[in-house]
Amino acid sequence: MRILDTIQAVEAHACGEPGRVIVGGVVDVPGSTMYEKMVYLQTHADGLRLRMLREPRGYPVLCCNLILPPTHPEADAGFVIMEQTEYPGMSGTNTICVATVLLETGMVAMKEPFTDLTLEAPAGLIRVRAACANGKVKAVTFQNVPAFAVYLDAEIEVPHLGRVVVDVAYGGMFYVIAQAEQFNLHLTPDEGAEIARIGAMIRAAAQEQLPVVHPENPGFNGVTISQLSGPAHHPDSDMRNVVVVATGQVDWDKPSTWTGAIDRSPCGTGTCARMATLHARGRLALNQDFRHEGILDTVFTGRLLSETQVGPYPAVVPAITGRAWITGYSKYVLDAEDPFPEGFTVSDIW
Numbered sequence: 001m002r003i004l005d006t007i008q009a010v011e012a013h014a015c016g017e018p019g020r021v022i023v024g025g026v027v028d029v030p031g032s033t034m035y036e037k038m039v040y041l042q043t044h045a046d047g048l049r050l051r052m053l054r055e056p057r058g059y060p061v062l063c064c065n066l067i068l069p070p071t072h073p074e075a076d077a078g079f080v081i082m083e084q085t086e087y088p089g090m091s092g093t094n095t096i097c098v099a100t101v102l103l104e105t106g107m108v109a110m111k112e113p114f115t116d117l118t119l120e121a122p123a124g125l126i127r128v129r130a131a132c133a134n135g136k137v138k139a140v141t142f143q144n145v146p147a148f149a150v151y152l153d154a155e156i157e158v159p160h161l162g163r164v165v166v167d168v169a170y171g172g173m174f175y176v177i178a179q180a181e182q183f184n185l186h187l188t189p190d191e192g193a194e195i196a197r198i199g200a201m202i203r204a205a206a207q208e209q210l211p212v213v214h215p216e217n218p219g220f221n222g223v224t225i226s227q228l229s230g231p232a233h234h235p236d237s238d239m240r241n242v243v244v245v246a247t248g249q250v251d252w253d254k255p256s257t258w259t260g261a262i263d264r265s266p267c268g269t270g271t272c273a274r275m276a277t278l279h280a281r282g283r284l285a286l287n288q289d290f291r292h293e294g295i296l297d298t299v300f301t302g303r304l305l306s307e308t309q310v311g312p313y314p315a316v317v318p319a320i321t322g323r324a325w326i327t328g329y330s331k332y333v334l335d336a337e338d339p340f341p342e343g344f345t346v347s348d349i350w
Contacts, residue, residue, distance in 0.1 A: 006332070011330055015300065063082065066080045067101075088269070091269055092268010093263070127143040158202055173269050196244050199242070226243065244260040265322070267300070286307070
């Protein structure tokens with residue numbers, strides 16, 4: 001792998017959640033599949049993720065995507081997702097940002113009114129249909145990898161919170177999902193600090209008490225992200241949620257570590273995980289729209305396309321529709337004398 005002195009990126013956000021897309025400056029990454037490329041980055045070249053996501057080039061809520069040549073003959077492009085503490089196999093907001101950047105910059109030819117393309121994520125092939133008009137991507141719909149529930153109504157003991165009832169489901173990452181009403185939260189922006197604190201604590205407790213491994217890819221394991229769920233605030237939506245992304249490890253003896261970064265969007269893979277739990281309870285049928293609000297009142301529309309099986313788990317094939325907007329074009333450099341080549345974190349915001 002070779003990283004050039006200058007990295008070109010397109011800045012974007014999907015319904016509020018920022019997703020930086022690296023389009024130049026990384027020649028390629030060793031590996032015969034996108035999953036193997038992800039593992040190589042994780043084990044041999046994690047400095048790229050740290051450089052792009054930590055200060056002074058990054059901030060806690062930022063995600064980053066590296067566009068790579070596909071390894072699968074059906075794919076138009078490959079991408080590896082980088083977040084603050086992990087390399088997810090799949091991410092909905094990042095998929096929407098990547099598809100929008102590829103089409104609006106001309107890296108993949110745009111066709112109106114619809115462009116169909118296939119993206120290769122570490123978790124597998126992602127089929128995308130983008131609604132396009134006047135050179136702009138107006139909506140992105142993608143078919144995700146299968147989603148499935150692992151635990152329903154499980155009880156965990158959370159230090160400082162007590163006993164909490166949760167679900168755990170896979171939607172491209174393993175989510176622990178709790179009802180916000182347990183904590184008297186309404187999932188509004190003014191509650192952000194408390195949402196982040198509770199979400200981080202629930203995630204840490206679920207990691208310890210509810211082990212999970214993807215039966216078809218053991219490299220995807222452990223609860224790495226949390227979701228608080230509640231009733232919709234608007235009559236044309238079905239539910240509301242806020243996802244809390246990890247920015248570090250929780251140390252129960254240090255309250256300053258009981259925090260994370262709130263996903264500003266309704267969260268694509270989180271919506272898939274939530275739909276899987278609803279379907280498992282008989283509360284969401286196939287081919288039924290599911291409008292999911294985020295903390296900014298933006299909405300992703302989900303739909304379950306079919307039922308399937310993943311190892312021992314009954315699963316569903318979900319689709320998500322959302323939109324992204326390009327916000328800027330950037331060049332990032334690394335001075336040879338820079339004392340922080342891999343960035344830094346300070347506990348005032350991390």
